[in-house]
Amino acid sequence: MKTLIKNIDILTMDEKLGQIQGGCILIEDDEIVFAGSEADLGEGADYDKIEDGRGMLAIPGLVNTHTHTAMSLFRGYANDLPLMKWLEELIWPAEDRLEEADAYWLSLLAIAEMIRGGVTAFADMYMFMEQTAQAVLDSGVRGVLARGLQGPDGKSHNRLEENRILWENWHGEGDDRIQVMVGPHAVYTCGPSYLEEVGDLARKLGTGIHIHLSETRQEVDNCIKEYGKSPVRHLYDLGLLDGHILAAHCVHLSSEDLDILRDKDVRIAHCPASNLKLGSGIAPVREMLDRGITVSLGTDGAASNNNLSIIKEMALAALISKGAEEDATLVPASIALEMATSYGARALGLEDTIGSLSPGKKADIVLVDTHKPHYQPRGDWATHLVYSGHSGDVDSVWVNGRKLMEKKELLTIDLDRIYSEVENIYNKVMGTGNG
Ligand SMILES: [Zn+2]
Numbered sequence: 001m002k003t004l005i006k007n008i009d010i011l012t013m014d015e016k017l018g019q020i021q022g023g024c025i026l027i028e029d030d031e032i033v034f035a036g037s038e039a040d041l042g043e044g045a046d047y048d049k050i051e052d053g054r055g056m057l058a059i060p061g062l063v064n065t066h067t068h069t070a071m072s073l074f075r076g077y078a079n080d081l082p083l084m085k086w087l088e089e090l091i092w093p094a095e096d097r098l099e100e101a102d103a104y105w106l107s108l109l110a111i112a113e114m115i116r117g118g119v120t121a122f123a124d125m126y127m128f129m130e131q132t133a134q135a136v137l138d139s140g141v142r143g144v145l146a147r148g149l150q151g152p153d154g155k156s157h158n159r160l161e162e163n164r165i166l167w168e169n170w171h172g173e174g175d176d177r178i179q180v181m182v183g184p185h186a187v188y189t190c191g192p193s194y195l196e197e198v199g200d201l202a203r204k205l206g207t208g209i210h211i212h213l214s215e216t217r218q219e220v221d222n223c224i225k226e227y228g229k230s231p232v233r234h235l236y237d238l239g240l241l242d243g244h245i246l247a248a249h250c251v252h253l254s255s256e257d258l259d260i261l262r263d264k265d266v267r268i269a270h271c272p273a274s275n276l277k278l279g280s281g282i283a284p285v286r287e288m289l290d291r292g293i294t295v296s297l298g299t300d301g302a303a304s305n306n307n308l309s310i311i312k313e314m315a316l317a318a319l320i321s322k323g324a325e326e327d328a329t330l331v332p333a334s335i336a337l338e339m340a341t342s343y344g345a346r347a348l349g350l351e352d353t354i355g356s357l358s359p360g361k362k363a364d365i366v367l368v369d370t371h372k373p374h375y376q377p378r379g380d381w382a383t384h385l386v387y388s389g390h391s392g393d394v395d396s397v398w399v400n401g402r403k404l405m406e407k408k409e410l411l412t413i414d415l416d417r418i419y420s421e422v423e424n425i426y427n428k429v430m431g432t433g434n435g
Pocket residue numbers: 066067068212248300301
């Protein structure tokens with residue numbers, strides 16, 4: 001099956017192709033086979049279907065490299081608190097009342113929100129991840145999933161085993177849309193011996209590790225008190241940074257930490273909205289980019305954001321670095337857009353698969369409706385999208401060549417069903433206890 005999307009402007013995020021005015025994209029099955037001008041496509045090109053994209057801007061599917069989809073239940077719950085108080089007093093007790101089957105609907109709610117905002121791939125770390133995997137499979141989106149791990153305690157070996165089984169059941173499923181990593185929560189919830197077991201499992205499975213790292217000053221101070229070194233150095237000494245590491249936050253870093261992250265090619269999920277909302281601080285994005293570290297964008301869960309918009313994170317990533325460093329040249333729109341696309345793909349280890357609209361890559365494509373006042377006058381699409389855009393501008397979305405949204409209508413997800421299921425779960429989890 002070949003589909004031609006024509007009459008579109010294109011931000012390819014491909015170095016060679018750049019920005020294309022009035023071009024077209026040809027999709028064959030799950031792959032992009034051409035992006036460029038119609039003249040270059042040639043008259044002999046054949047296709048089964050034409051989509052007229054007039055008034056639309058095509059961009060690669062956006063990548064959300066750190067979230068907890070099932071935490072969509074806690075949107076609007078426990079606001080305006082610091083991280084540890086928020087986790088210990090409100091989020092963790094409420095999570096104890098969640099049941100496994102709930103996670104399917106909560107994940108679908110988050111996935112629906114992400115697709116509507118042009119996010120086609122995300123990295124998740126949480127419990128009940130089999131349910132999230134099923135939601136990824138059913139919705140058609142792309143997910144890199146990890147079972148959140150804490151220990152040692154009475155259940156920590158079960159959690160490791162669940163992560164292993166998750167990998168066995170789901171890694172490569174959905175035509176490779178689903179990948180599985182190992183998900184140690186953080187250095188303050190995982191002891192050194194447990195982290196070593198986590199590292200062993202990741203090596204055995206040949207997969208990456210997704211972890212929260214140096215999120216708050218308190219995390220760093222406590223780690224220094226307990227182990228005499230920073231969380232980054234701690235992981236380094238445990239041999240945990242040797243493979244593919246996706247580290248969320250990385251707000252409080254010394255220059256030694258930054259050098260370690262560069263030397264070990266650790267990929268960062270920068271989560272500006274969550275860091276601001278929880279009062280955690282502002283990550284040293286300039287120092288990371290100057291060292292050539294891969295910095296991508298994550299929303300974190302809906303409880304600490306409160307939405308899952310990568311378009312919003314792009315604007316924040318650009319704006320807060322400028323303000324914090326008193327330097328307007330920092331994180332220009334073009335780099336914010338790289339963070340949300342090509343760097344995001346690299347953070348997930350999917351740089352050969354997604355992240356740009358290049359021939360040979362999977363057809364994860366987003367059409368943004370630019371026929372709106374805030375995109376006029378038509379001009380530099382990167383700055384328009386980053387500084388003026390919002391999630392509601394997304395019109396159509398393809399993942400792996402399959403259309404998941406058309407003219408703002410989700411094709412694989414029944415929103416009314418999700419809303420009613422989520423309301424039942426909300427009443428069950430929040431209606432009792434002290435929530
Ligand atoms: Zn998180």
